[in-house]
Amino acid sequence: MQPHRNGNLSEMPLQEFVLDRFEGGPQTQALIFALFLALYVVAVLGNLTMIVVITLDARLHSSMYFFLKNLSFVDLCYSSVIYPKALANFLSSSKVTFGGCATQLFFFSLLATAEAFLLAVMAYDRFMAICSPLRYPISMRPSVCTRLVLGSYCGGCLNSVLQTSFTFSLPFCSSNHIDHFFCDIPPLLKLACADTTLNELVLFAISDLIIMGTILVVLISYGYITVTILRMRSGGGRHKLFSTCGSHMTAVSLFYGTVFVMYAQPGAVESMEQGKVVSVFYTLVIPMLNPLIYSLRNKDVKDALQRLGQKHTAT
Numbered sequence: 001m002q003p004h005r006n007g008n009l010s011e012m013p014l015q016e017f018v019l020d021r022f023e024g025g026p027q028t029q030a031l032i033f034a035l036f037l038a039l040y041v042v043a044v045l046g047n048l049t050m051i052v053v054i055t056l057d058a059r060l061h062s063s064m065y066f067f068l069k070n071l072s073f074v075d076l077c078y079s080s081v082i083y084p085k086a087l088a089n090f091l092s093s094s095k096v097t098f099g100g101c102a103t104q105l106f107f108f109s110l111l112a113t114a115e116a117f118l119l120a121v122m123a124y125d126r127f128m129a130i131c132s133p134l135r136y137p138i139s140m141r142p143s144v145c146t147r148l149v150l151g152s153y154c155g156g157c158l159n160s161v162l163q164t165s166f167t168f169s170l171p172f173c174s175s176n177h178i179d180h181f182f183c184d185i186p187p188l189l190k191l192a193c194a195d196t197t198l199n200e201l202v203l204f205a206i207s208d209l210i211i212m213g214t215i216l217v218v219l220i221s222y223g224y225i226t227v228t229i230l231r232m233r234s235g236g237g238r239h240k241l242f243s244t245c246g247s248h249m250t251a252v253s254l255f256y257g258t259v260f261v262m263y264a265q266p267g268a269v270e271s272m273e274q275g276k277v278v279s280v281f282y283t284l285v286i287p288m289l290n291p292l293i294y295s296l297r298n299k300d301v302k303d304a305l306q307r308l309g310q311k312h313t314a315t
Helices: 026-056 063-091 098-131 142-168 185-189 197-230 235-264 272-296 299-314
Strands: 016-019 095-097
Touching: 016 063, 016 098, 026 063, 026 272, 026 299, 063 098, 063 142, 063 272, 095 098, 098 142, 098 185, 098 197, 098 235, 142 185, 142 197, 185 197, 197 235, 235 272, 272 299
Parallel strands: none
Antiparallel strands: 016 095
């Protein structure tokens, strides 16, 4: 992609950026602020609740809930990397330093990639639990689960280092206005005053590899799970397993669907205004929905919430 140049603009390297808001006047910005604040508060409270409940309830100390607790931690962190700054920006347009923008992109990329890997790990965990129940306690022992989670974070860190270093090695001198409410790669590439073809190839190649690789793990795992469940004679057992797996598939579909549209298809998002809307889904709506999906459709979590509530009332 060749950048647009303006001879009146300074060719000096930029030291700070200005994050743009959604289109609209003061009333629109106030409405968006209120909506985003409500969603963010629900996301924070929901994910904190999941972390606390899984930590305190001994009956949830299994690999499945260990992964779910880490998913809640990732959702809590990466929505918090973006929305406190974004909410302040909706009230009054604010600047972000070059280093601050790079830091936000680094942690956002790390946590979003870690979530993709974690969702694949969770699918593999359900595959082992349902399709190989006798081998499951050994195959998914605590040390293995810890290594899988650490591997997810390390994979996220590696991708984040590559994406952030490639993006911020570019000279930014055409404009300092990021047409987005947080520092993300596509809007940053539009500000570069150099050829960004290599950066776009790296972005789409790595995104495709991560998304398609993890989706493949999920699809294969749930293919085997579906066949195994359908062979069960117990209707109650089938219903419980479909309910548990259905929660995970709902979360997977929401996350991968929006991320694929944004990062894995060149030109899929026709305008940055559309990109902002898509970004809201995977950075705020999904982190807000995940605790609700897993708690409302999971009897073990609902029972744990009741026990925690009863214990609190008794004291």
